[in-house]
Amino acid sequence: MENVTLIGPFKQLVPLTGLPLKGALNDVQLEVLEDAGMLIQGELIKEIGDFQELKLKYKDAEIQELKGDHTCLPGFIDAHTHICFGGSRANDYAMRNAGKTYLEIAMAGGGIWDTVTQTRKASKDSLIKGTVKRANRHLKNGVTTLEVKSGYGLSVDEELKMLYAIKEADAVSNADLIATCLAAHMLPKDYSGSEEAYLEEIGTALFPKLKSENLTNRIDAFIEESAFSATQIAPYFKKAQAMGFDITVHADQFSTSGSKVAVEFNALSADHLEVSTDVEIALLAKSDVIATALPGASIGLGCAFTPARKVLDAGGALAIASDHNPGSAPMGDLLTQAAILGTFEKLSNAEVLAGITFRAAAALKLTDRGTLAAGMLADFSLFHTNNYQEILYNQGNLKPCVVFKRGAKVFDKHK
Secondary structure: OOOEEEEEEEEEEOOOOOOOOOOOOOHHHOOOEEEEEEEEEOOEEEEEEEHHHHHHHOOOOEEEEOOOOOEEEEOEEEOOOOOOOOOOOHHHHHHHHOOOOHHHHHHOOOOHHHHHHHHHHOOHHHHHHHHHHHHHHHHHOOEEEEEEEOOOOOOHHHHHHHHHHHHHHHHHOOOEEEEEEEEEOOOOOOOOOOHHHHHHHHHHHHHHHHHHOOOOOEEEEEEOOOOEOHHHHHHHHHHHHHOOOEEEEEEOOOOOOHHHHHHHOOOOEEEEOOOOOHHHHHHHHHOOOEEEEOHHHHHHHOOOOOOHHHHHHOOOEEEEOOOOOOOOOOOOOHHHHHHHHHHHHOOOHHHHHHHOOHHHHHHOOOOOOOOOOOOOEOOEEEEOOOOOHHHHHOOOOOOOOEEEEOOEEEEEOOO
16 A cells, blocks of 8 residues: 555554543543554554554555554644744843843843844844744654744734744744734834724734735734733724634733633634633633643743633633743743643643643644544654653653654654
């Protein structure tokens, strides 16, 4: 049979199939296949089952027989990153840990505007190179799909530069990069008009180009006292939806109101949620909005974690993403952050793994990945262990030894 490969046997394969999108999960709900094999045809999984049985069934398949113990998980999906940027904010981190406030850091030349300034100075080629480098680092850690936001350009031309860079980085990276326009990150300091005028300009001048150039179908906004209010953002989101864009929201990071907007606009996700109360959690749980926790920002800023346990117990859908960015979340290690969140929020292994696979896929409106089953993309990682529990138990210290993306081996630590 042409172009068919059988890989295995895996000591354990955790397909993450048959689980609900919303609500709490118990580890007994996880299907764990022993001595399994995976048949791949092109970019897709053709069949999963007992390795020896598949070997007999597909006699003409190319066999990649594994030696030693391996556990197989779906490729991780990081549904919220800012890995396209120029410069560094190491000085911000040092000042913050030395006790300086956000305002003091901004007055000293730091904050988001520092990254905007450095990103504007950067060439498109340097942004592509930096984005690919970070994406490939995520890939080696098992992240096969990453969302990547603009938002450090904050003008029509500079946002376009970023989104072209993300598109070109996607073409050369082995990981899949899903672009999001975050032109509504903050009011640019060099913009002389009001927040409303800026948003109107972006909607009128930038949105059509995003469509015509096929740069993204996703619009994000930071709803916060330091950025844009719920009232200011409503016309912006209405215009975006009228043009067919999907909505996602930076919500409830320092103050509440963003999650309510996310629900009102039926956003794909509401991300951050560190200060969400029972009121916001109930709203999200009753909606189809994915609640995305960003533990990297909590670790980077030294603030509370998203109330993930409450979200799940209320019946909400929880995704977990890294928020990898130069300011508040420089670590960019999804597995480590997800494991730490699980410790502090008392999340089951099933809940953590769901949050970085199929529930994260839903936050990106992707239905072809996040689980291991026939017809899904062959995106998966192998770990040197005979027990999947070891992966989160080691809190990110146990990394993948092999990563496959769209049926091709893209990382092997032994080579």
